[in-house]
Amino acid sequence: MLGHINNIWRKELLDGTRDRRSLAQSLLLPLILGIMAAVLSPVMTAVITSRQQSSVTIPAQGIEYLGRELIDTFRLLDITLEPHAGDLEATIRSGDEAAGLIVPEGFSDRIDNEEPAGLILLTNRTSGGIFGGSFSVQRLVLAINSYNQLVSIERVELRGVDPALLVPVELESRDLATPEQLGGFFAAFMLPILIGMVAVLGGLFIAIDVTAGEKERGTLEALLVTPASDAAIFFGKLAAVFTMTAVPIVLAFMGFWAASNLLPESVTKGAVLPIGVIFGAILIGLPLALFISVVLMTISIRTKSFKAAQSSVGAMQLFVLIPIFAAAFVLPTESTAFLIPIYGPAAVVAKLAVGATLPDNAILFGIISSLLAASVAMVIALRLFNRERLLYSV
Amino acid sequence: MIEIKDLKKHYGEDGEIKAVDGVSFDCPDGQITGLLGPNGAGKTTTLRMIAALIKPMGGTVIVDGHDVTTDAQMVRSLLGVQSDMLGVYPRLTPREQFRYYGRFYGLKGEALESRVQAVIEELKMEEIADRRAEGFSRGQRQKIVLGRALVHDPHNIIMDEPTTGLDVMAVRDTRQTIRDFRDQDRCVLFSTHYMDEAERLCDNIAIIVKGKIVAFGTPSDLIARAQTVNLEDAFVALAGREGLLRSEYSQRGRED
Numbered sequence: 001m002l003g004h005i006n007n008i009w010r011k012e013l014l015d016g017t018r019d020r021r022s023l024a025q026s027l028l029l030p031l032i033l034g035i036m037a038a039v040l041s042p043v044m045t046a047v048i049t050s051r052q053q054s055s056v057t058i059p060a061q062g063i064e065y066l067g068r069e070l071i072d073t074f075r076l077l078d079i080t081l082e083p084h085a086g087d088l089e090a091t092i093r094s095g096d097e098a099a100g101l102i103v104p105e106g107f108s109d110r111i112d113n114e115e116p117a118g119l120i121l122l123t124n125r126t127s128g129g130i131f132g133g134s135f136s137v138q139r140l141v142l143a144i145n146s147y148n149q150l151v152s153i154e155r156v157e158l159r160g161v162d163p164a165l166l167v168p169v170e171l172e173s174r175d176l177a178t179p180e181q182l183g184g185f186f187a188a189f190m191l192p193i194l195i196g197m198v199a200v201l202g203g204l205f206i207a208i209d210v211t212a213g214e215k216e217r218g219t220l221e222a223l224l225v226t227p228a229s230d231a232a233i234f235f236g237k238l239a240a241v242f243t244m245t246a247v248p249i250v251l252a253f254m255g256f257w258a259a260s261n262l263l264p265e266s267v268t269k270g271a272v273l274p275i276g277v278i279f280g281a282i283l284i285g286l287p288l289a290l291f292i293s294v295v296l297m298t299i300s301i302r303t304k305s306f307k308a309a310q311s312s313v314g315a316m317q318l319f320v321l322i323p324i325f326a327a328a329f330v331l332p333t334e335s336t337a338f339l340i341p342i343y344g345p346a347a348v349v350a351k352l353a354v355g356a357t358l359p360d361n362a363i364l365f366g367i368i369s370s371l372l373a374a375s376v377a378m379v380i381a382l383r384l385f386n387r388e389r390l391l392y393s394v
Numbered sequence: 395m396i397e398i399k400d401l402k403k404h405y406g407e408d409g410e411i412k413a414v415d416g417v418s419f420d421c422p423d424g425q426i427t428g429l430l431g432p433n434g435a436g437k438t439t440t441l442r443m444i445a446a447l448i449k450p451m452g453g454t455v456i457v458d459g460h461d462v463t464t465d466a467q468m469v470r471s472l473l474g475v476q477s478d479m480l481g482v483y484p485r486l487t488p489r490e491q492f493r494y495y496g497r498f499y500g501l502k503g504e505a506l507e508s509r510v511q512a513v514i515e516e517l518k519m520e521e522i523a524d525r526r527a528e529g530f531s532r533g534q535r536q537k538i539v540l541g542r543a544l545v546h547d548p549h550n551i552i553m554d555e556p557t558t559g560l561d562v563m564a565v566r567d568t569r570q571t572i573r574d575f576r577d578q579d580r581c582v583l584f585s586t587h588y589m590d591e592a593e594r595l596c597d598n599i600a601i602i603v604k605g606k607i608v609a610f611g612t613p614s615d616l617i618a619r620a621q622t623v624n625l626e627d628a629f630v631a632l633a634g635r636e637g638l639l640r641s642e643y644s645q646r647g648r649e650d
Contacts, residue, residue, distance in 0.1 A: 007497040011486075018485040018526075218481025222542060225445045225475040226498035227467050388448045 001235075004228040008236025012210050013243060022205035030198040030248035034255030037194050041186040042263060056136045059084035059091065062103030067111055073147040079139055089122055098127040099136040114155065119144065178355070187256075187273050188353035189328045192346035194252055195285050196324035199292045200317050202248030203241045207296035210237040212309035215390075224387050234297075234385040238378075241297055245289040253278045253285070273353065280352045284345045284363065287370035291341065292320060294377040301384050338365035341373035395581055396421040396444060396550055400453035403439050403605075409451075413439045415605035416453070421583045421598075423549070426576050428596035429585040430629060436605040437585040438478065441554050444583070445475045457550055471499060474548030478555045478585075480535045484528040488519055488538050491527070492545045499546030513541045517571070533564035540571065551575055553584035557591060569595060589626035599625075603633045 017023055060081040074081060081101065084091065088100045102120035110117035123137050153163040214220045223233060257278045299316055303309040320342060327346035338344035338359070348366040351358050397420050405411040414436045421427040431437050442448045444455045446466035455462040455469070462469045483491055492510040501509055514523045517537045522530070527538060536556070543551065553572070557565045572595055575582045586592055592599055593613045601609040601616070609616055609632040613625050620628035 003500075004498060007494065011483075011490075011494045014490070015483055015485050217483070218479035219483060220481075221447065221477040221479055222475075222481065222495070222539065224447055225470060225473070225477070226495065227471040228498055229467065 001229060001232045004226075004232035005236040005239060008228070008233060009239040009243070012206065012237060012240030016206040016209060016240065016244060019205070019209075022209070025205055026202045026244050026248055027251060030202055030252040031255045033194060033198060034252035035259040037187075037190040037252075038256040038259035039263065041190060041260070044186050054078075055080060056139050057082050058099055058101055058136055058140060059088060059097050060101040060103065061088050062105065062107070065103045065105055065107040067108040069150065070111075070147050073150065074143050077139055077143045077146070079143055092122040092124045092127075095124050095127040097124075099123045099140060101140065111151065187277070188350040191253075191256070191281055191349045191353050192324050192328045193321075194256065195249060195281065195288065195346060195349055196320050196342070198248045198252045199245055199285070199289050200296075200320050203245030203289070203293050203296050204313060206244045207241045207293065208300045208306055208309040208313065210240060211297055211300035212303045213306050215304045216306055220390060224390065230386050231382060234382055238293060238297060238381075241293040242290055245293045245296075246286050249285040249289055250282055253281050274355075277352045277355075280363070281349045284348050284352075284366050284370075287367050287374065288342065288345045291370045291374040291377060294374050294381055295319075298377055298381040298384065301381065301390070335359040335361055335365060338362045339369045341369045344369040395423050395458060396427075396583055397456040398440070398444065398453075399456070401440060401443055401450050401455065402452035403436075403443060403448065404451055412605045414443065414450075417600075417602065417605070417607050418453070419598075419600045419607055419610050421550075421581050423581045424576060424579040425597040426572060426582045426584065426595050428592040428599040429583065429602060430587065430589075430592050430599050431585075431602035432587065432633070435602045437602060438554060439605075440602065441475075441552055441583070441585060445473055445552055446470050471546075472548065472550055474543040474546065474551045476540050476543040476551070476553040476556055478558065480532060480539055480559075482527045482530065482535050482538045484530075485526055487524050487526055488541060489514065489523045491538055492541050495542040496545040501546060509545055509547065513545050516544070517541050518567075533560055536560060536564060536568070540568070548580075550581045551583070553582070555585055555587070557586070557588065589624070589629060593625040601629060601632055608632055608634070 016026075055078040057080045061084055063081050063083055066081075071081075084100065088102060091097050092100045100122040102122065104118060104120070107117050107119070121137070121140060125137075149166075152166050156163050156166060214223065228236070257273060257275060260273055295316060296313060299312045300309040303312055323340070323343035324346045327343050327350055331350055332338060332344075332347050338348060338361075345366040348358065348362050351362070399418050401414055401417040402412075403414040405413055417436070417440055419427070429437050429440065439448070443450045444457075444462065446455075446462050446469045450463065457469045457472050460468045460472065483494075486494070489510055492513055493506060496506045496509055514520060517540060519534075519537055519541065522534055527535065530538070540553075540556070543553075556572070557568050560568065569591065572582060572584065576597070584595075596613060598610065598612055599616060600607050609619065611619065616632065617623070617625060617628045620631035622628045622631055
């Protein structure tokens with residue numbers, strides 16, 4: 001049996017790798033995706049950091065009613081108020097600006113008279129996309145809080161009261177994220193998605209080619225009259241599909257790591273993902289690749305033409321990517337969640353990327369979930385992969 | 395030698411479609427046995443059961459003493475089967491395809507290479523042996539299909555409509571190859587619906603209609619029994635016009 005499996009595996013790989021289009025899709029595309037993900041991670045970090053640090057210009061009405069001190073506070077935090085003529089609310093609602101400030105008449109006088117004074121902050125958090133409005137709003141809120149504190153201190157000092165009484169709790173915030181963790185900040189989002197996309201794309205062509213393609217070409221019957229058993233034919237073909245799913249995963253992750261290391265320090269700020277994370281992701285990725293390979297084959301076996309198989313497999317891509325996206329956004333807190341097929345392994349990769357402490361057995365659970373799911377899928381596939389069914393199916 | 399005994403294959407929920415219904419005949423060594431019948435008569439289903447591709451619902455096939463129902467893998471290793479589909483792997487050369495199929499029968503190393511070379515020479519494929527099969531003509535693809543059935547030098551050869559769609563020269567070559575098999579004392583079973591081909595090549599002919607063997611004998615026996623002057627007329631007389639029509643149309647939708 002092993003001889004037959006080896007024979008089929010070698011032939012399918014030779015056949016598959018001679019098709020330039022499939023080779024590009026299986027090997028080149030995953031490598032490019034890995035490199036792109038590596039480049040995007042520090043770029044996204046840099047974009048967010050620069051937005052947090054760059055000056056903010058906010059349209060405002062009634063600037064003339066602001067006191068000198070508040071204007072100085074804004075300036076200190078690099079906020080420039082820009083006079084706005086016209087309907088400020090309409091401007092913010094339309095999304096043209098992320099935030100606007102309305103200063104009511106007599107604002108400064110009320111502050112001076114120690115009366116409650118209000119400001120109206122208009123925001124539109126959808127403005128500017130994911131790197132948009134929230135930065136302006138956060139900065140403005142910070143400025144107002146600082147100003148409130150400043151004025152309060154002045155007022156109590158005038159009355160001979162210790163200003164420390166105004167601050168019962170003093171919060172000192174320290175960001176202890178290591179450069180590696182910063183490197184993994186976006187990698188935690190990107191690596192699970194990368195693993196899912198590459199696993200599906202890598203084995204897609206060959207999975208269809210060795211099943212539906214064999215039927216469409218009219219070569220299936222010739223293969224079935226050989227002494228190879230149904231199981232040997234199935235496992236030989238699966239070995240080829242798994243190879244073409246696993247190799248792209250390794251390539252994508254190595255590409256990711258290599259590209260991260262080749263980027264200049266000015267871009268990465270020393271935040272490079274450790275090689276251990278890459279090895280961990282590959283360790284988790286290979287059993288997942290096996291599961292996805294079996295599913296791809298199981299779907300393709302049921303169809304009798306390349307085109308029909310492509311349509312059927314399209315739905316399967318969603319089936320893989322939904323739990324992957326879930327893992328990228330919501331990380332599990334319970335160890336048992338790592339046993340959920342696809343989601344569990346993807347969550348392990350996400351946690352590895354940020355250097356988080358993994359719950360006990362998380363890696364093992366991630367691997368077991370894929371192997372169990374692959375075993376169940378194999379039992380189903382083997383039932384479908386029977387000579388008579390294959391000849392007359394669909 | 396291939397012995398077919400009371401072979402049955404029925405389809406449908408209640409088995410109402412009797413694709414093969416109690417077929418029995420022998421294919422001795424050193425002889426060409428033809429399986430003759432209209433489309434839908436049960437030729438391909440019979441050949442597929444002999445080749446251990448599908449399981450019989452009743453009866454059995456014995457190939458060189460091995461029962462297809464209990465030892466399918468051994469039976470497959472004793473047969474060389476050329477199907478009616480001319481599918482080849484377009485990205486592989488004929489030599490690579492022969493190697494692939496040879497390995498299934500335990501050939502390897504020098505033995506495999508020399509056998510592959512022998513098939514290439516036997517089928518006069520030297521010029522195309524190392525070219526990828528993409529764009530090959532029907533005749534060239536037919537040679538690959540035949541070559542992969544012969545690569546393990548089988549004693550028993552099954553061919554399903556081997557000359558259908560070929561040009562005149564390719565048909566002549568294929569017919570000569572079939573005669574060569576007989577001269578090499580091999581057992582040859584082939585299906586066809588060309589009467590002249592069956593008359594010229596076959597030592598024995600089994601006429602199958604609606605899944606049953608309606609006549610078996612040498613071409614001259616069949617002609618004499620039907621009291622006709624040629625095999626085509628004998629075939630029509632023995633199969634019965636009504637039977638031929640029912641075979642053609644009643645089983646439409648399922649393969650031969």
